[in-house]
Amino acid sequence: MDSKAPAQQTVTVEELNQIIWNHLYERDWHNNPSRGLAISLALEANELLEHYQWNDKPVGGPEAVGEELADVFIYGMQIAQQNNIDIVHHIKRKLEKAARKYPAEDFKNKTPDEVRAAWLKNKLAHKKEGL
Ligand SMILES: [Mg+2]
Incomplete structure (x- = not known):
């Protein structure tokens, strides 16, 4: 693999943090308890595992894997926000x-x-x- 990481959309972590916060705040989900968020993160990580359960190549391909990774990342950011973690x-x-x-x-x-x-x-x- 190349030493240059695959490209992502150009957005700062702070912008992404705000996008996630806005989505949650608009729904009054920004105060969900960290315990529930941690459980949700683990559940989403297991949903990611399902795509690899019987195959080295993920069932559903990169699109399906990307959706589960996004779920994991979003819950991780929520936990960081809830606990004022940089x-x-x-x-x-x-x-x-x-x-x-x-x-x-x-x-x-x-x-x-x-x-x-x-x-x-x-x-x-x-x-x-x-x-
Ligand atoms: Mg999911």
Whole structure:
């Protein structure tokens, strides 16, 4: 795969955050409890899994998978909004932690056996750090 990520529509995270907020606010859904949102996120993640249940290629294709991913993302943003979480900050921090835990040079251009060994070695080495 190319080092350039597949294109998305040009919209900032803040614009997307506002679009989601507007949709919810207009329906008085912006105060839904986080517990229900977390359950809903998990249910939507399972709907995504259904598309891969018996096939490596998703049933329904990219359109169906995109709809379930959107559901998961929207619920994730709602949980962030409900709890005043800056999700961009947390995504960046999580990727920084993952980069320390799983250095690219341990994985890039390696065989599947080397990748498995590197994953296990790094996972055990960082277990105490809570990464
Ligand atoms: Mg769904």
